[in-house]
Each structure stands twice: as structure tokens, then as C-alpha cells.
Amino acid sequence: MAYKNPQQKFQGKIKEVVLGEGLKLGGESVLPFYSFDGDIGNTPKVGMEVWDIPPVDWPEGLMNIIKDVADDPAKWAKFYTEKYNPDFITLRFIGANPDTLNRSPEECAEIAKKVAKNVDVPLVIAGCDSNEKNARIFTKVAEALPNKNYAFLSAVEGNYKEVGAAVGLAYGNLVVAESSVDLNLAKQLNILLTQLGVKPERMLMNPGVSSVGYGFEYVITTLDRIKLAALEQNDTILQVPIIMPVSFETWKVKESVASKEDAPEWGDREERGIAMEVSTAVGVLTAGANAVILRHPRSLDVVRGFINEMVN
Amino acid sequence: MALTGMDIYKMLPKKNCKECGFPTCLAFAMKLAQGGVEAEKCPYMSEEVKQKLSDATAPLMKTVKFGYGEKTYTLGGETVLFRHEKTFVNRNRFAVMFSDVMSEEDINGRIEHMNKVSYVRINERMYVEIAAVKCESDNKEKFLGLLKKVKDECKDAVPMIITENAEIAKAAVEEVKDLGPILYGANDQNYEEMVNIAKQYNILLGVEANNLEELYKLVEKIHALGYKELILGTKAVSAKKAFEDVVNIRRTALITQDRVFGYPAAVFVNRLSKDKFLQLSYATVFVEKYASIIVLDDIDYSIALPLFALRQNIYTDPQRPMRVEQGIYRIGQAEENSPVLVTVDFALTYFIVSGEVERSKVPSWVLVPDAGGYSVLTAWAAGKLSGKSIAKAVKDFGVEEKVKTREIIIPGKVAVLKSDIEDALPGWKVVVGSEEAALLPKFLRDYISKRA
Numbered sequence: 001m002a003y004k005n006p007q008q009k010f011q012g013k014i015k016e017v018v019l020g021e022g023l024k025l026g027g028e029s030v031l032p033f034y035s036f037d038g039d040i041g042n043t044p045k046v047g048m049e050v051w052d053i054p055p056v057d058w059p060e061g062l063m064n065i066i067k068d069v070a071d072d073p074a075k076w077a078k079f080y081t082e083k084y085n086p087d088f089i090t091l092r093f094i095g096a097n098p099d100t101l102n103r104s105p106e107e108c109a110e111i112a113k114k115v116a117k118n119v120d121v122p123l124v125i126a127g128c129d130s131n132e133k134n135a136r137i138f139t140k141v142a143e144a145l146p147n148k149n150y151a152f153l154s155a156v157e158g159n160y161k162e163v164g165a166a167v168g169l170a171y172g173n174l175v176v177a178e179s180s181v182d183l184n185l186a187k188q189l190n191i192l193l194t195q196l197g198v199k200p201e202r203m204l205m206n207p208g209v210s211s212v213g214y215g216f217e218y219v220i221t222t223l224d225r226i227k228l229a230a231l232e233q234n235d236t237i238l239q240v241p242i243i244m245p246v247s248f249e250t251w252k253v254k255e256s257v258a259s260k261e262d263a264p265e266w267g268d269r270e271e272r273g274i275a276m277e278v279s280t281a282v283g284v285l286t287a288g289a290n291a292v293i294l295r296h297p298r299s300l301d302v303v304r305g306f307i308n309e310m311v312n
Numbered sequence: 313m314a315l316t317g318m319d320i321y322k323m324l325p326k327k328n329c330k331e332c333g334f335p336t337c338l339a340f341a342m343k344l345a346q347g348g349v350e351a352e353k354c355p356y357m358s359e360e361v362k363q364k365l366s367d368a369t370a371p372l373m374k375t376v377k378f379g380y381g382e383k384t385y386t387l388g389g390e391t392v393l394f395r396h397e398k399t400f401v402n403r404n405r406f407a408v409m410f411s412d413v414m415s416e417e418d419i420n421g422r423i424e425h426m427n428k429v430s431y432v433r434i435n436e437r438m439y440v441e442i443a444a445v446k447c448e449s450d451n452k453e454k455f456l457g458l459l460k461k462v463k464d465e466c467k468d469a470v471p472m473i474i475t476e477n478a479e480i481a482k483a484a485v486e487e488v489k490d491l492g493p494i495l496y497g498a499n500d501q502n503y504e505e506m507v508n509i510a511k512q513y514n515i516l517l518g519v520e521a522n523n524l525e526e527l528y529k530l531v532e533k534i535h536a537l538g539y540k541e542l543i544l545g546t547k548a549v550s551a552k553k554a555f556e557d558v559v560n561i562r563r564t565a566l567i568t569q570d571r572v573f574g575y576p577a578a579v580f581v582n583r584l585s586k587d588k589f590l591q592l593s594y595a596t597v598f599v600e601k602y603a604s605i606i607v608l609d610d611i612d613y614s615i616a617l618p619l620f621a622l623r624q625n626i627y628t629d630p631q632r633p634m635r636v637e638q639g640i641y642r643i644g645q646a647e648e649n650s651p652v653l654v655t656v657d658f659a660l661t662y663f664i665v666s667g668e669v670e671r672s673k674v675p676s677w678v679l680v681p682d683a684g685g686y687s688v689l690t691a692w693a694a695g696k697l698s699g700k701s702i703a704k705a706v707k708d709f710g711v712e713e714k715v716k717t718r719e720i721i722i723p724g725k726v727a728v729l730k731s732d733i734e735d736a737l738p739g740w741k742v743v744v745g746s747e748e749a750a751l752l753p754k755f756l757r758d759y760i761s762k763r764a
Contacts, residue, residue, distance in 0.1 A: 003528035003572075006563040033597075036556045099754065129750070212596075213433075213621025214667075215660035217628050220600065221396045228394070254667060255617045265428065271614040278589050279618035282596040298589070306593040309551040309584070 020122025026241030154178030407442035576604030644675035681705030699736030
């Protein structure tokens with residue numbers, strides 16, 4: 001008997017969603033990186049994280065890289081796009097948290113406008129810890145940057161009406177539907193946004209991410225199940241490309257935070273942080289994420305190299 | 313191909329004697345088709361039919377072993393492509409590569425890293441299980457010298473001998489035969505001799521070919537020699553091709569149900585890149601899909617921390633969530649006046665809570681009672697997190713001797729437990745903490761400053 005390659009061919013296909021002016025996400029009709037089965041759609045995309053305030057606890061090497069630009073997000077974003085060429089920039093409003101600067105939505109909109117003017121890659125706007133405040137921030141930012149196809153991270157169960165109506169319907173940007181690591185919750189939020197009138201082609205989703213080691217099995221299983229439902233069962237509600245803010249999670253776990261004094265045998269903190277970020281990013285890309293957000297330029301370099309090797 | 317219940321039924325004696333424990337032969341046949349019972353249970357089956365059935369109902373992917381004593385490891389035996397369909401069974405094992413043309417310094421550096429990486433994460437000791445020792449010099453004495461050195465200096469690791477030279481292979485296996493080594497390097501030219509060595513020492517044999525077509529023919533030839541303790545690999549040097557090969561070996565076993573590829577796979581990520589983080593990337597992919605031995609150039613802590621954690625997650629049985637050991641955990645330099653928090657023994661919850669406590673930089677004690685391995689709300693709803701279970705933990709783990717404070721902080725979501733706990737724990741006051749773990753740092757800082 002001669003050997004014959006088995007295949008997993010599917011009816012369904014992930015929708016193609018355009019971020020910004022032409023950054024295409026999704027479009028695949030096979031499992032991630034299964035180019036031997038069929039069309040893998042658009043190459044997964046990698047973005048970098050920029051804050052509206054200078055970070056204080058990032059690892060030393062990275063702090064050195066950004067030291068001249070960290071107090072100006074527009075400069076910082078421009079510096080990143082010129083130096084590292086990420087597919088997109090994620091602008092995160094840490095300064096809007098009540099325990100930092102408690103920035104107003106209007107201030108956030110001003111900053112976002114400046115950043116948008118300074119870079120030619122699409123933006124992904126991320127909020128602060130309060131969902132209620134994010135609804136107000138996103139409304140103002142989307143209003144200041146209408147019809148840009150920027151993605152807003154995220155609409156959750158508690159604020160999807162405000163975020164969906166402002167970002168998706170009134171001001172022509174993309175809504176990221178965020179749920180917590182459960183296929184049914186992800187599906188329900190997508191349905192709610194659709195019922196609100198947001199078109200599926202104007203949506204992305206983040207079904208929840210954690211660092212490797214921290215309940216990551218739920219993340220992988222949720223991704224597996226979403227992709228199988230979308231592809232195998234042709235569940236159109238779940239045929240939405242997935243974006244995951246990997247760096248938001250991996251840089252706060254012990255492995256990335258512990259100083260050399262806290263854990264002498266573990267070695268250099270920055271290396272550990274990069275390793276956790278890289279492994280988590282690759283882990284979710286292999287299970288179905290179409291875009292990941294990263295913090296360290298070295299991670300960007302590695303993850304992008306990885307993607308190239310897997311698709312070319 | 314798998315047999316259906318009806319196929320099997322036709323071969324049975326159809327006596328309905330019930331001696332197998334089933335009411336009818338048909339019921340027995342149905343169960344047998346699902347792999348739920350052994351063919352041997354039927355006392356009236358002819359030997360010929362028995363053989364046919366046990367072949368047909370054998371697992372699609374064989375479980376193989378290597379190692380010795382406590383360090384005996386099983387690989388393979390997987391039944392599903394996705395862990396949510398049931399569970400993954402036998403976790404992959406990691407190997408570090410040594411070659412007899414490497415510099416002494418390089419070899420010593422890798423040995424040092426291997427010996428350093430040893431720690432416990434959620435009840436599991438993490439260390440590199442395999443030392444892959446490769447003969448590239450074609451010099452037997454030189455190779456045996458390296459093998460001896462690795463055997464003596466990497467006490468935790470089982471050797472994987474990598475050579476395509478049968479004469480060298482035999483001498484090497486003889487050298488470490490007590491450790492249950494893996495012999496990797498059977499190919500189209502040497503397979504008869506290699507199978508003989510593997511048979512003689514009863515060890516796991518690694519079979520490698522250029523591509524899957526050649527590998528398939530080679531495994532068929534080895535089957536003809538009657539050896540089935542195998543692990544498979546290809547010589548793919550691109551990540552894309554290596555991924556395709558490993559995925560297709562697993563799919564051939566489980567989807568096509570062709571037992572020629574019903575074996576675990578080995579992959580050498582050190583062939584795919586020399587960059588440490590790219591090796592980590594590929595190793596991550598293959599932990600998820602679907603390698604059983606993953607060989608890297610070097611494993612230091614920065615590589616071990618994500619990889620071992622990932623493996624522990626992926627190989628968790630979805631029906632049995634990970635639990636941390638009950639006890640009182642000291643976070644930071646907690647002392648007798650530090651705050652005491654209570655959470656549950658569901659590993660994910662414990663990790664998130666302890667992570668946030670660490671982030672708060674407020675040295676604290678975290679008490680983990682027996683909460684049935686559930687999350688906070690589930691444990692409370694199931695009656696597992698109660699005044700009784702918390703009081704028991706306070707007593708069992710000697711909390712009153714460890715700390716002077718008589719205040720205990722409980723998760724905000726189970727504020728209703730306050731009086732229940734205070735009744736069960738005379739002398740203690742219950743403080744209701746934040747509803748979300750993410751708000752713990754702020755809560756703890758406020759709590760400390762209020763107390764001061």
C-alpha cells in the first residue's frame with residue numbers, strides 16, 4: 001500500500017477583514033499553518049504596544065530603546081514603525097486608569113489623533129481597566145478618527161452597546177468583541193453585536209488570552225473549538241478573525257516580572273520575558289489567532305521570523 | 313481499518329452464553345468495536361478470530377516506553393487530534409542535543425544548564441528528560457567517550473543515541489543499556505541491523521527517512537521484521553515541512569486509521585534554526601501539535617519556564633482541572649503580621665491570585681483549603697468552600713502559630729460566607745476582599761495603610 005496524505009478539508013472560511021487601509025486579516029479555510037491542506041488566507045499579523053504614558057516597570061533593555069520617545073506616544077509610534085516595521089501599532093491608554101493620570105476621553109482622542117497622523121500603519125486602540133470608561137474613551141477616539149478602519153480593543157458584555165454603536169456604526173471603525181475563554185460566550189457576544197447592526201466584516205474578536213502556564217489550555221481549547229466550529233461546521237457567527245493582546249498578559253506573570261534578586265537561578269529577566277511572550281504568541285498563532293500584539297522588539301523579530309518560515 | 317460492531321458480530325460464535333459479562337453476543341461486539349472490552353473475554357472464540365480481532369481493535373496509536381525504573385516514560389497512545397475531544401494522554405518529553413564534534417566548552421555549558429533546570433510547578437518536577445547524544449565524528453571511541461560523560465554528568469536524563477552506524481550503535485547501547493536508552497537512526501540501509509539491536513536490548517527505536525513516503529515504506533519493512541517499539545521522524549529541515557510531516561503522521565494514525573504511522577513522532581527543532589528563541593517557537597508548535605520527543609540545542613531557564621508550563625497546560629485532562637496542593641503559601645517576605653488571604657485550590661485561580669499578590673508587593677500569606685479543585689464561585693456553590701473547610705485549613709496548616717493577625721481576607725464574590733466563617737473560626741474576623749483578583753494590589757495596599 002502506498003502512502004497517501006490525509007487531509008482536513010472544510011466547508012467554512014474565516015472572513016477577510018481589512019484593518020486600516022489595506023492590512024488584511026483572516027481569509028483562511030484550513031487550520032492554522034496547514035498550507036498542505038488548502039488556502040491559509042492572509043499571513044498572521046504582528047503589532048507593537050505603545051502607551052500614552054511612559055512605562056515604569058518594563059525591562060531595562062527595552063526601557064533603553066524607548067527612553068527618548070516614551071513620553072510622547074506619537075514619537076514613540078513613529079520610532080517603532082521606522083525602526084521595526086510592525087504591521088500595526090496598538091495604542092494603549094494606561095493613563096486613563098483612575099490610579100494613574102485618570103485621563104479624560106477627550107485627552108485620549110487628542111493623543112490618538114496625533115499618533116494616527118504620525119504613522120502610516122493602522123492603529124489598534126486599547127483602553128484602560130474600566131469597561132465603563134473604555135466605552136467613553138472609544139466613543140471619543142472613534143469620533144476623532146472616523147472611517148479609519150482602526151480596531152478598538154474591546155467591546156465586552158458590559159459595554160458592547162455603547163462601543164458597538166459608536167465605533168462600529170457611527171464612526172466606521174472595527175469592533176473587537178472580547179469574551180473570557182469560552183466558545184459560547186464568544187459566540188453570544190458576536191451575535192449581540194450583529195443584532196446591534198455591526199457587520200461581521202467590521203468585527204474582530206478576542207476570545208481571551210493568558211500567558212503560557214496560566215490556564216493556557218483553556219485558551220488553546222477555546223481557539224481550537226472556535227476554528228473547528230467556523231471551518232468544519234461552517235458556523236458563520238464565528239468566522240471572524242482573531243486578534244490577541246499577548247503582551248498585556250505575558251509581561252505581568254511571575255516568570256517575566258521576578259527580578260534577578262527574587263529568582264537568582266532563573267537568569268536574566270528580559271530573556272525570560274521575551275521567551276514567555278514569544279512562546280505565548282506562537283502558541284495562539286498555532287491554534288488560530290490571526291494577529292498578535294507584542295511588547296518587545298526582539299519578540300516581534302522572532303515571531304515574524306517564525307511566521308515567515310511557516311508560510312513561505 | 314477499524315471493524316464495526318456488526319463486522320465483529322459476524323465472527324462471534326453467537327451463543328449468547330453471557331460468559332463475557334454481556335447479555336448478548338451483539339452487545340459484546342458493539343463494546344469491542346469501541347475498544348471498551350478485550351477480545352479475550354469471549355471464551356468460545358477461535359484463536360484465529362481472536363488474533364484478527366485484537367489486531368483490528370488495538371489502539372490506533374501505539375504506546376511505547378523508554379527509560380528505566382522511576383524514569384520510565386511512555387509516549388504515544390493518543391486517541392484524539394484536539395484535547396477537548398477527550399484528552400491528550402502522554403506528554404511529550406524534551407531533549408538537549410550533544411554531539412561528539414562539539415567543543416568541550418559547549419558540551420559543558422549544556423550539561424550545566426540541564427542540571428540547573430530542576431524545579432516544581434503545580435506538583436510536577438520539571439527537568440530535561442532526555443540527553444540526545446549524536447555521533448558525527450564516525451569515531452566509536454570518541455562517541456562512547458561523550459556518551460559516558462553525558463551519562464555520568466546528566467543524572468536525570470535518559471540517553472537517546474543518535475547514529476546510523478549499526479556497529480557504533482551496538483557499542484553505545486551496550487554502554488548505557490541499564491538506562492533504557494532510545495536508539496535513533498534506523499534508515500533504509502541499516503534497518504535490519506538496527507532492529508536486531510533494538511530487539512536484543514528491548515529498546516525504543518527511532519526510524520527516520522527523507523520524507524513521509526519513504527518513511528511509510530521503511531516502517532512497513534520493519535513491521536515485516538516484527539518490531540513495533542518505534543518512534544518516527546523525517547529529515548525535514550524547514551519548519552513548514554517538519555510541521556506538515558508531524559501533523560500528517562498523527563493524522564494518518566487517527567484519521568486514516570493506518571497503523572503504519574500509529575507511533576509517536578520525534579522532531580529536531582535544532583535543525584530548523586540555530587536561534588534560541590526560534591527553537592523555542594518551533595518547540596511551542598510541536599508541544600501543541602503533535603510531537604512526542606522534541607530536541608533543542610540547549611535548555612536554560614528562559615526556555616524551560618515557558619515550555620514546561622505550556623506542556624503542563626496542554627496535557628491537563630480537560631475533565632480534571634489542575635489543583636495546587638492545599639496549604640499556607642508565603643508570598644514575598646511575609647511575617648507574623650502580614651495579611652492572610654484565602655483562595656481555592658483550583659490551580660488557575662491560585663496562580664492568578666498569587667500573581668496579583670506578588671504584583672502588589674505586599675508580603676502576604678495565601679491560605680489554600682480543600683475546595684474540591686473548583687473555582688471560587690463553583691466551590692462555594694458546591695459547598696466545598698465553606699466556614700468549615702476554611703477553619704479546617706487554618707487548623708491543619710497551623711496558621712494561628714504562624715501569624716499574629718486574626719483577620720482573614722476572603723474573595724469578594726463569596727462575601728456571604730463571612731458569618732459562616734466567623735462562626736467556625738472563633739477569635740477571627742473576616743474581611744471581604746476585592747471581587748476580582750486584578751483589584752487585589754490596590755485592595756492590599758489600602759488594607760495595609762488602613763491597618764497601620
